[in-house]
Amino acid sequence: MQVIRAIQELRESIRTLRAAKAGATIGFVPTMGYLHQGHASLLEAARAQCDLVVLSIFVNPLQFGPNEDFDKYPRDEERDLAVAKDAGADIVFFPQVQEMYPKPTKTKVTVEGVTERLCGASRPGHFDGVATVVTKLFNIVQPDLAYFGMKDAQQVAVIEQMVHDLNMPVTIVPRPTLREADGLALSSRNVYLNEEERKQALVLSQSLRMAEELLGGSSASSVTPSQVVNAVRSHIETAPLAVIDYAELLAYPSLEPVESLKQVDRVILALAVKFGKTRLIDNTIIRIS
Amino acid sequence: MQVIRAIQELRESIRTLRAAKAGATIGFVPTMGYLHQGHASLLEAARAQCDLVVLSIFVNPLQFGPNEDFDKYPRDEERDLAVAKDAGADIVFFPQVQEMYPKPTKTKVTVEGVTERLCGASRPGHFDGVATVVTKLFNIVQPDLAYFGMKDAQQVAVIEQMVHDLNMPVTIVPRPTLREADGLALSSRNVYLNEEERKQALVLSQSLRMAEELLGGSSASSVTPSQVVNAVRSHIETAPLAVIDYAELLAYPSLEPVESLKQVDRVILALAVKFGKTRLIDNTIIRIS
Numbered sequence A, B: 001m002q003v004i005r006a007i008q009e010l011r012e013s014i015r016t017l018r019a020a021k022a023g024a025t026i027g028f029v030p031t032m033g034y035l036h037q038g039h040a041s042l043l044e045a046a047r048a049q050c051d052l053v054v055l056s057i058f059v060n061p062l063q064f065g066p067n068e069d070f071d072k073y074p075r076d077e078e079r080d081l082a083v084a085k086d087a088g089a090d091i092v093f094f095p096q097v098q099e100m101y102p103k104p105t106k107t108k109v110t111v112e113g114v115t116e117r118l119c120g121a122s123r124p125g126h127f128d129g130v131a132t133v134v135t136k137l138f139n140i141v142q143p144d145l146a147y148f149g150m151k152d153a154q155q156v157a158v159i160e161q162m163v164h165d166l167n168m169p170v171t172i173v174p175r176p177t178l179r180e181a182d183g184l185a186l187s188s189r190n191v192y193l194n195e196e197e198r199k200q201a202l203v204l205s206q207s208l209r210m211a212e213e214l215l216g217g218s219s220a221s222s223v224t225p226s227q228v229v230n231a232v233r234s235h236i237e238t239a240p241l242a243v244i245d246y247a248e249l250l251a252y253p254s255l256e257p258v259e260s261l262k263q264v265d266r267v268i269l270a271l272a273v274k275f276g277k278t279r280l281i282d283n284t285i286i287r288i289s
Helices: A007-020 A037-049 A077-086 A118-122 A126-141 A150-165 A188-192 A195-200 A202-216 A225-236 B007-020 B037-049 B077-087 B126-141 B150-165 B188-192 B195-200 B202-216 B225-236
Strands: A002-004 A026-031 A052-057 A091-093 A107-111 A145-149 A171-175 A242-251 A266-275 A278-287 B002-004 B026-031 B052-057 B091-093 B107-111 B145-149 B171-175 B242-251 B266-275 B278-287
Touching: A002 A007, A007 A052, A007 A091, A007 A126, A026 A037, A026 A126, A037 A052, A037 A077, A037 A145, A037 A171, A052 A077, A052 A126, A077 A091, A091 A126, A107 A126, A107 A150, A107 B150, A118 A126, A118 A150, A118 A242, A118 A266, A126 A150, A145 A150, A150 A171, A150 A266, A150 A278, A150 B107, A188 A278, A195 A202, A202 A225, A202 A242, A202 A266, A202 A278, A225 A242, A225 A266, B002 B007, B007 B052, B007 B091, B007 B126, B026 B037, B026 B126, B037 B052, B037 B077, B037 B145, B037 B171, B052 B077, B052 B126, B077 B091, B091 B126, B107 B126, B107 B150, B126 B150, B145 B150, B150 B171, B150 B266, B150 B278, B188 B278, B195 B202, B202 B225, B202 B242, B202 B266, B202 B278, B225 B242, B225 B266
Parallel strands: A002 A091, A026 A052, A026 A145, A052 A091, A145 A171, B002 B091, B026 B052, B026 B145, B052 B091, B145 B171
Antiparallel strands: A107 B107, A242 A266, A266 A278, B242 B266, B266 B278
């Protein structure tokens, strides 16, 4: 496994590896590091489908707001490299901020529509930062397939819209959220939680299961979107430390409001909830039958 | 020479031609058609440097304002194909609007800084449209080199900034403006001019030469930016039909205002002037010695 920190060196390394095997496919897993089993599952999917697997680790300042956790976002290079190697990465691209942004970027990629609600509303500029850095990384790595976890469902929607609109020559592969045995979605930010917050954070996955039952059960035809959201909110509020940022039921994949469940095939229930200083997100996509 | 109208077919054709010759380089000339000798010179430069030359012809609605000339922009497919063939194009990509924008794009590429003045100020949204469509075309063609005429100097600055900021894997090759024998810069829009407008339009190239003399002559060290701009404006105003949109002397390539000529290496004198309904642009880049 090669660890590469310079863009030019990465380009040359990929060119050499591509030249060695005509028609070789490149699978790419862009991350912010502090890798967990969810990231490993993306690498394993890439390993199974592609000739060459490239992982990037870059905590992108452009997608953090001024009062967010850029500086204290968890980092552990040594452990990350061990996880990457175990999961079968061929190349780890590990640039410094100076390498990715030698000067502040004057160019931005913005996506309208799918960014209006959820994290797009509560983290202004966040998805411009995501779309811009993913465009940069795609242009540097030039992957055939790129793998993203569905815990960040809105991020997947933004990137799929961008790839479509800008005719980017890459296929996006969304992969399911991985969870702890008790249901908590894996996240690099889980490390911030103290014992009590960690316990109470289970209301997120519990309320997703509750929504799935409400919308999949025998009374599904009579339930309304606001009833589902109210039930979810009530359950989250049983956790005294939980402060809801958003809890929304939207059409999927458009991420538009749902007036009536009769008009949609699929919905997403998406949550962002703070426990102390830690903001967690989770979601489930539910087929309406 | 192949004429291709579908994105998918273009991708396959380029893949086939690339596969036939390892390490083949692709030169790309994006245009809005109604080709003149300036476009031909871009194709010839690409022909001299690259294995495969791709021309695109697409009048991009996204870069026209609501009161601009999108609908009546001149088009002549038959003549364009003859010019392209003569100049050595291998592939002409000629998509319809529906092929490039099956739905209105939700994704835009925006470039700050170099877009603030000149055409960026007088044509709001124009360079977002340019940056977005050039990104799409680059992603479709995946060229090694792309050729642009310096008559659109601000466009070149925008694209160079974008390619740098987004790490696009392409080298931009700017090429000099071509002119009629009497000095008028070649432009597809010259066809709009009536006989009298055509005659008076010579004040543009004349005033560029005047500025070059003022800034290159023996009195260059004592002249100020505003003296140069005033002399240019006065000369343009000798043409009764001329209506100045802008006449600016800016630092090049930053396109920032120039306080003193002692602080810059190069300046651009950039003009946009209307004759009747036709808006013409022209510019010259002057080295300050």
